[in-house]
Amino acid sequence: MNFVETRLAKLARNGDRAAFTELVELYKDKIFHLAYRMLNNKQEAQDAVQETFLRVYMNLHRYDDKQKLSTWIFRIGTNHCIDLLRKRKNRTYSLDAEIPDGEGNDFYSMLQSYEPTPENQVIVSETQMQIRRAIDSLSEKYKTVVILRYLHDMSLQEISEILDMPVTTVKTRVHRGRAYLKLKLEQEPDLQDA
Known part of the structure; x- marks a missing residue:
C-alpha cells in the first residue's frame, strides 16, 4: 500500500483541493494512455480522463483505504471507457446526415484520416x-x-x-x-x- 496515495486520498476526501490536484497529476497520464488505447481517439480519451477524475472526486467517500488507490482509479477509468465503447457500438449514423451544430458538415467530413x-x-x-x-x-x-x-x-x-x-x-x-x-x-x- 502506497502511504502517499492513502494520505492524499484521505486529505482529498476531507476537501483538500491541493491533495486532489496532486492525485490527478499522479494518474492523469496513465488514465489518458489507458483511455486512448481503449477508445483510439485522442479527444474521447481526454474527455474520459476528465470524466474519470470527476467520478473519482464524487466517489472519494466510497474509496476503501484497504485497496490500492491506483487500482480503484483504473477501475473507474476502465469502466467508463467500456461504457463509451458499448454506447459507440449501439450508435448508428448515416454518413450523409448533417451534424447538429456542425455548420453544414456531414459525417463524411468528420471521418478520421488514416493517412500517417x-x-x-x-x-x-x-x-x-x-x-x-x-x-x-x-x-x-x-x-x-x-x-x-x-x-x-x-x-x-x-x-x-x-x-x-x-x-x-x-x-x-x-x-x-x-x-x-x-x-x-x-x-x-x-x-x-x-
Missing part, C-alpha cells in the same frame, strides 16, 4: 501500427485485459481487481487475446518477411 502524418511516420514504425491494428480488432473483453496487461504492465491480480472478475477469468482472457493477436500478426505479410 510525416511526424507519425517518424515516431510510429510499421510494426507498431500493425500491432495497434491487431489490438484494435480484439473484442472489448479481450482488448481491455490485453491493454492493461501488456501496455500498462499490470499483474493478473491488479486486472482482476480493476475489472472485478476472478483471476482465472482474467488469465483466460489474456491467453485468448494473446493467441488472437499472434494469429492476426502472423497473417500480416510485412511481419513474416522481417
